[in-house]
Amino acid sequence: xxxxxxxxxxxxxxxxxxxxxxxxxxxxxxxxxxxxxxxxxxxxxxxxxxxxxxxxxxxxxxxxxxxxxxxxxxxxxxxxxxxxxxxxxxxxxxxxxxxxxxxxxxxxxxxxxxxxxxxxxxxxxxxxxxxxxxxxxxxxxxxxxxxxxxxxxxxxxxxxxxxxxxxxxxxxx
Amino acid sequence: xxxxxxxxxxxxxxxxxxxxxxxxxxxxxxxxxxxxxxxxxxxxxxxxxxxxxxxxxxxxxxxxxxxxxxxxxxxxxxxxxxxxxxxxxxxxxxxxxxxxxxxxxxxxxxxxxxxxxxxxxxxxxxxxxxxxxxxxxxxxxxxxxxxxxxxxxxxxxxxxxxxxxxxxxxxxxxxxxxxxxxxxxxxxxx
Numbered sequence: 001x002x003x004x005x006x007x008x009x010x011x012x013x014x015x016x017x018x019x020x021x022x023x024x025x026x027x028x029x030x031x032x033x034x035x036x037x038x039x040x041x042x043x044x045x046x047x048x049x050x051x052x053x054x055x056x057x058x059x060x061x062x063x064x065x066x067x068x069x070x071x072x073x074x075x076x077x078x079x080x081x082x083x084x085x086x087x088x089x090x091x092x093x094x095x096x097x098x099x100x101x102x103x104x105x106x107x108x109x110x111x112x113x114x115x116x117x118x119x120x121x122x123x124x125x126x127x128x129x130x131x132x133x134x135x136x137x138x139x140x141x142x143x144x145x146x147x148x149x150x151x152x153x154x155x156x157x158x159x160x161x162x163x164x165x166x167x168x169x170x171x172x173x
Numbered sequence: 174x175x176x177x178x179x180x181x182x183x184x185x186x187x188x189x190x191x192x193x194x195x196x197x198x199x200x201x202x203x204x205x206x207x208x209x210x211x212x213x214x215x216x217x218x219x220x221x222x223x224x225x226x227x228x229x230x231x232x233x234x235x236x237x238x239x240x241x242x243x244x245x246x247x248x249x250x251x252x253x254x255x256x257x258x259x260x261x262x263x264x265x266x267x268x269x270x271x272x273x274x275x276x277x278x279x280x281x282x283x284x285x286x287x288x289x290x291x292x293x294x295x296x297x298x299x300x301x302x303x304x305x306x307x308x309x310x311x312x313x314x315x316x317x318x319x320x321x322x323x324x325x326x327x328x329x330x331x332x333x334x335x336x337x338x339x340x341x342x343x344x345x346x347x348x349x350x351x352x353x354x355x356x357x358x359x360x361x362x363x
Contacts, residue, residue: 010337010338010341014341015337015340015341015344018341018344018345018348019316019344021348022297022316022344022347022348023316025296025297025351026297026316035203035206035216040199040202040203043198043202043206043220043223043224044195044198044199044202046224047198047223047224047227047228048195048198050224050228051194051227051228051231051232054228054232055231055232
């Protein structure tokens with residue numbers, strides 16, 4: 001309830017004078033007609049009856065709200081919040097495998113591919129990564145071969161022409 | 174039971190002792206009734222407001238934190254219910270002089286003397302009933318209940334300065350209305 005603030009200063013003497021004037025007028029009216037005594041006892045009885053009637057229904061309402069409804073709503077909201085923030089991320093299996101392969105060191109990938117080739121199956125990386133998975137440039141191939149292979153064995157396996165090509169390539173680098 | 178303070182009785186009610194609330198009702202029913210009666214202007218409505226006030230107090234006892242006195246809290250409920258009751262009905266239609274005079278007439282008394290006494294009282298009651306509701310509440314609590322401004326401020330949750338102004342303006346209006354009544358009565362006599 002909003003109460004308008006009337007903050008003007010009123011002298012106490014003026015207020016008292018006015019109040020006593022009204023009290024004199026009120027006193028002239030004599031005592032207020034008394035309310036019969038039994039009314040008060042009756043008022044208590046009737047009020048108690050109404051409290052009984054209201055509180056019996058309300059008791060159920062309150063207990064239901066306190067024990068079931070409120071915890072239920074809180075639980076559902078908590079569940080939804082949890083679901084929103086803590087749900088496991090669901091990526092496609094293909095993405096996961098690709099991610100794992102991409103994270104593997106090169107040598108591990110090579111060993112896997114070699115094992116699979118020896119067993120006679122298709123290279124899994126080709127299945128996963130597509131046709132271009134094994135398309136490497138000559139430069140990449142040469143670098144890999146020089147880095148991984150034994151240079152002595154390499155030279156022994158080359159003929160004259162091959163040796164001259166390797167020498168020419170190295171001269172360019 | 175009499176020796177218990179209001180707060181002790183409230184605590185007992187909270188602990189399930191219903192009889193303690195009956196004791197609280199016994200303590201305050203007359204004051205609550207008269208506050209309501211003076212704001213709403215009729216016994217029937219005051220009776221209903223008094224019951225409603227106690228029912229509301231009982232059901233909301235959990236919200237009572239003891240920051241103010243129990244009676245202050247109860248008065249607040251009663252005043253608000255009374256003002257709501259006033260708003261709900263049409264004051265002008267209800268407050269016909271004949272109704273009020275009939276209600277105020279004591280049953281076993283000289284009818285003429287009773288009428289004369291009731292008439293003056295009716296003038297005051299009529300004047301109070303014509304006040305704006307906020308001024309009426311302040312006037313009733315201060316004039317009839319003898320409450321201090323600080324106590325009324327707690328009941329109505331407003332500032333003491335505003336209450337003083339409300340009370341003063343209420344008294345001025347009542348004074349003017351009663352003077353007008355007297356003047357118009359004298360005019361009719363001549």
